[in-house]
Amino acid sequence: MENQPDRPAGEPQSPVRADWRVTVTLAGYLDAEDATKIDHTIDSSVTVIEQRPASERADVTVAVDAAGLVAAVHAGLAAVARGLADAGLKLHVVGVQARTAEEYERERAEPSDLVNAAEISKILGISRQRVHQLVERPDFPKWRYNPPTGKLYDRHDIEEFDRHWDRTIGRPRKTSRSE
Structure with missing residues (x-):
């Protein structure tokens, strides 16, 4: 029979230190300057800042070394x-x-329904240059995340836009000054 430590039944064992990723969701929007300020002031080997403009939220993910979940949450919030x-x-x-x-990296590696400008151009059948023009339209879907590599959009939103988008082929006609 194994030796059992002397502790009350149901009491968890001492947690082992581990590398954690803590994502703190903030109400409000961080512009690029604010995101850079936060990135430079947080003492973490990993800081990822993602914007969610549709919900007016920003996620700040930091790396912490902690002995268990509760300690990780406290350390991440403090950072x-x-x-x-x-x-x-x-x-x-x-x-x-x-x-x-490990779990954070596994989640990030899973395929997502977020698309960048190159993928949008394939979905809509247009050039990337045209995508960058379309994103300025008020009826174009709002981006979901803005990592350093460029804005990401929800594939479903882009496909919905494509179904209702009134495509005008060719350049607009020039009008004479007398009209």
Whole structure:
């Protein structure tokens, strides 16, 4: 029979230190300058800032070394709070999610329904230059995330736009000045 440690039944074992990724969701929008300020003030080997303009939220993900889930959440919240304070920003925390670094990387590797300008051009059958013109239209879907590699859009939103988009082929006619 194995030796059992002397501890009450149901009490969890001491957690082992691990590398965690803690994502703190903030109410509000961070412009590029604010995101850069936060990135430079947070003391973390990994800082990922993603915008969600449709819901007016920003996710700040930081790497922390902690002994268990609760300690990871506390460390992540503290790191983001310090970063916001040092950057002079007052945004409210509306959510937090913590997962091991391995789980975070597994989730990020899963295919998503987010598409970039190159993929939008294929979906709509147009050039990337034309995509960059279309995104300025008020009826074009809002981007979901803005990582450093470029804005990402929801594939479903782009496909819905394609179904209702009134395509005008060719260049607009020039009008004479006398008209």
